[in-house]
Amino acid sequence: MSSKPLHARQLSRHALAAAIAMLLPAQAAFAQDAATAAEKATTLDTVQVTAQRKVENIQDVPVSVSTVSGEKLDALASGGTDVRFLSGRVPSLNIESSFGRAFPRFYIRGYGNTDFRLNTSQPVSLVYDDVVQENPILKGFPVFDVDQVEVLRGPQGTLFGRNSPAGVVKFESVRPSQELGGYGKVGVGSDNMWNVEGAIGGGLSDSWSGRASVLFQRRDDWVDNTVAGPNESFEGYDESAVRVQALYEGDGFEALLGAHARHLNGTARVFRANIIEPGTNDLVDGFDEDEVALDGVNHAELDSFGANARLSWELNGDYTLYSITGYETLDTFSRGDIDGSAGPYFTPQLPFASETADGIPDHAQWTQEFRIESNYEGAWNWQAGLFYFDEDYDVESFSYDSLNFNQQDGYERINQTNESWAVFGAATWQATDALELRAGMRYTWDKKDLAVEEYFNTGFAPCIGPLLGILPPPVRCTLADLAAAEPDGDLSASTDDEQFSWDLSATYEINDDVNLYGRIATGYRGSSIQAASAFNFESIAEPETSTSFEAGVKADLWDKRGRINAGVFYYEVKDQQLTAVGGAANANILVNAEKTVGQGFEMDFQAYLTDTVLFTLGSSYSETEIKDDDLSVSVCASCTVTDPLDANGKALIDGNPLPNAPEWTHNVTLRWGIPMDNGGEFYAYTDWVYRSDVNFFLYDSIEFNGKSLLEGGLRLGYTWNYGAYDVALYGRNITDEVQVVGGIDFNNLTGMINEPRLWGVEFKASF
Secondary structure (H helix, E strand, O other): OOOOOHHHHHHHHHHHHHHHHHHHHHHHHHHHHHHHHOOOOOOOOOOEEOOOOOOEEHHHOOOOEEEEEHHHHHHHOOOOOOHHHHOOOOOOEEEEOOOOOOOOEEEEOOEOOOOOOOOOOOOEEEEEOOEEOOOOOHHHOOOOOEEEEEEEEOOOOOOOOOOOOOEEEEEEEOOOOOOOEEEEEEEEEHHHEEEEEEEEEEEOOOOEEEEEEEEEEEEOOOEEEOOOOOOOEEOOEEEEEEEEEEEEEOOOEEEEEEEEEEEEEEOOOOOEOOOEOOOOOOEOOOOOOOEEOOOOOOEEEEEEEEEEEEEEEEEOOOEEEEEEEEEEEEEEEEEEEOOOOOOOOOOOOOOOOOEEEEEEEEEEEEEEEEEEEEOOOOOEEEEEEEEEEEEEEEEEEEEEEOOOOOEEEEEEEEEEEEEEEEEEEEEEEEOOOOEEEEEEEEEEEEEEEEEEEEEEEOOOOOOHHHHOOOOOOOOOEEHHHHHHHOOOOOOEEEEEEEEEEEEEEEEEEEEOOEEEEEEEEEEEEOOEEEOOOOOOOOEEEOOEEEEEEEEEEEEEEOOOOEEEEEEEEEEEEEEEEEEEEEOOOOEEEEEEEEEEEEEEEEEEEEEEEEOOEEEEEEEEEEEEEEEOOOOEEOOOOOOOEOOOEOOOOOEEOOOOOOOOOOOEEEEEEEEEEEEOOOOOEEEEEEEEEEEOOEEOOOOOEOOOEEOOEEEEEEEEEEEEOOOOEEEEEEEEOOOOOOOEEEEEOOOOOEEEEOOOOEEEEEEEEEO
């Protein structure tokens, strides 16, 4: 733990943010001067993306898109970090989790979903190797042996479809090739952290090639339990993953077959009771991030497996037919001490104990897409396709009595199925030498069914009845009792949605280096269902639709020694699905906001300041607002709410920003290399990410407003044999920033903090 007082660390953090902000204009000016002066400077590589389902130069695509690849991806992923390391590393992207490594929640331009239930959907779609990862647990697959990450800001409702109104995060693994190649990486660090990766691939025959890659990560527990609870310590994990691919390349036919698996074992996210000073959003005096007092069991495990087949046929030279088949399955269980303490209970600071678990014991997802695209030489080209999605899984929820030897006192199992069909198409017209127009459409049919199959509860809130004054607790509540408490007596629910989405865009070429673009697009997220349970009746959120307007410029600068992509946007979401989480009544209810709006800008800039100094800057501003005069939600048990309250004591949230939606994000990297005559290079690489303050919940409160966060990384290394070998000393969160980054609001001022500082050393060999 840092010995520096919290207030001093706060001053240092803001001073460092200010210093970076003042440095940026000077760096940009220096880049221009250096580029002008240099006779032969290093140039930036062309970035190829598949934002429109075909390979294109990022500068020609009329979509706001950012990428992370190569050395930057390696540096950010140092230290065994999970997919959350991407948060803030591209403009407008935020990622957070109350499940730790297992269940990331993605937000783009402030637009996301805070719901922590395992049957939830998100408005940011994640696509791994062309296969959508719908369940939120699937979205946490480790990032290794990845060629590139693309962040496509939404809506992406035509070519990528349902549940992508906020955008798409797209991962593309390194493909097999005929050339023998691969890499091996070993890293060790603080808290006995190990990060081991490797990949090997090459030709298997004249037509077949293959590639296999593996990952192993582990870290010891670093948070000690100060009471004699079931766990002595927390926050450790071990995780392994594997991916195998086989590529067949024939005459006019290609088949890329893949399979992947993941295993995670460790502790669940640690909740910490009463760590926020009442009336402020400061950590309490004397807070120690290395210690916690918990009397509940904490454990998490996850196994997942998937396979895919991506086939393509060349048809008469003018058309290409694609078939993409995907299968995903998972099994997960996570148990935690939700009240974040070991008592004493039944006090104003800890009204009651809460210990729960959630899991998915059975899951299957199938997807199938057929797509055909034209390859004409003329001004027109098009693509069209069919998409099918089928998902069937069970979700189990458990509750435990922390005061009675952590014995189980509640259980619920639900089953949810989701079937979806879609037909889509897109066209491109080169109207003039300078002007290109694009259009797309998609029609989606979406059906969802949910049923409560088993239920019992003998805890302090055994059924909905006690909340209504009908049943005096304690009572054993059964499935029949739960059904009787429901207004219609039915514990199943179904939705059936149909939606048409479209987009129009244009690119205008000012010259060979500068393009202007504009885009209007719509998106859609299907209905969501929450089952009835101990605290809540069943709730259904109707479909949400979004419409976005954006315009921007994409330019190569100084003979391709610099590059800038920048744009402005405005979007409206009609009937946005929101989750009223927590509150004194432990509500967890789906609601629809009449409308929400967002507006702002994004900018990606990179340039070689000299032949050996590369500078990048990403920046975004996203202002979001809920617009619904009548929408109210339950509020926290012990925080200071600043919203007006209705007659029932609920907060009226009209005018509030969306939760976990920072207005500002900035990221900066700087790499300086010193080449050696023998093909070696000494280098220094630093990266910094900043996000402004965020609300954790739909209502405004002083305590559950997370402070701005600034984290930095450093990497000092040496490469030799022309980059084939690399050894480096690295650090993550090098200023030891400690902030509350999430909360639990129904019981007390419980919070979660960011990842600790990490130092390590890493060796990588490529061949």
